[in-house]
Amino acid sequence: MLPKINQVLHIQINSIDEDESMQEYKSRISDITADYMEIEVPMNERTGRLKRLFQGDELSVYFLTEGGMKNFFMSTVLGIRDNEFRTVLIRKPAEESITKVQRRSFLRVPAELDIAASLGEQVRFTGVTDDVGGGGASFICEGNIPVKIGDALSCWLLLISRNAKPEHIPFKGEVVRTKALESGRQQVMMQFSEISDKDRQKIIRFCFERQLEIRKN
Structure with missing residues (x-):
């Protein structure tokens, strides 16, 4: 339309x-x-x-x-x-x-993207996403990172789109769930609390591209 x-x-x-x-x-x-x-x-x-x-x-x-x-x-x-x-x-x-x-139904797709996050001024760490969407993302990081439900994270996501240069997407996220993994690492699920519409649009376009790739395979 x-x-x-x-x-x-x-x-x-x-x-x-x-x-x-x-x-x-x-x-x-x-x-x-x-x-x-x-x-x-x-x-x-x-x-x-x-x-x-x-x-x-x-x-x-x-x-x-x-x-x-x-x-x-x-x-x-x-x-x-x-x-x-x-x-x-x-x-x-x-x-x-x-x-x-x-607005309430953002597509999520499986994707391994590098992410860097900080929790307050002292705790900084990196991880890799296992899924991402226009409303949030989940990622895997070391199990000793003291992340809990309700924490506010400041993040950078390395977005690699099919027809564009890699971009660092800044956003703030709220942790909605954590899960300990058998490997000793942990899964952190979060929703975006602050992200520009321009950057959200880039993530949404990446998700549609990724979904098309998955359907072809």
């Missing part, structure tokens, strides 16, 4: 500046053609300030549909139009490129 005129878009800018990339902006579609969508100048949802965009800016975008469905897509700023009101032209997504995710 493609977005429609007057649809509200939630936008993040793909920037090397970590603070900038975490900001979320809101805009509205004023016109749609075969090649582009014309949108209002985005507004920062937290500060209320308008955000100036430039041609070539890469955007992570989502819009909501009935039932709380989030529809994610990537886009690029094609140009700026100065009429009576300034508007921004962004690339129209192909319908098949839009990732649809029910």
Whole structure:
């Protein structure tokens, strides 16, 4: 399903500046053609300030549909139009490129990805995931790490997608379950408590790619 005129878009800018990339902006579609969508100048949802965009800016975008469905897509700023009101032209997504995710039902797939985590200021450790999804992940680490239910972890996940460079995805997670393994190691299951929509979208796309690979084998 493609977005429609007057649809509200939630936008993040793909920037090397970590603070900038975490900001979320809101805009509205004023016109749609075969090649582009014309949108209002985005507004920062937290500060209320308008955000100036430039041609070539890469955007992570989502819009909501009935039932709380989030529809994610990537886009690029094609140009700026100065009429009576300034508007921004962004690339129209192909319908098949839009990732649809029910807010409460994130797909999880088996995957072995490197993860680094810290528990407070003193405890830092690494592990390997055994599954990952848009709502959380579980991983295996050494059994002597003092992790318990309810702990807050600050993490980096090394995401290796099929058609993209490896990326470190930062997030914070809450431990919801731990399980001791016969090997002496432990399994830690957590849900994401803080993650940008842009990074969540990357994980979701990885999960869909991974699911397709599993079905082929």
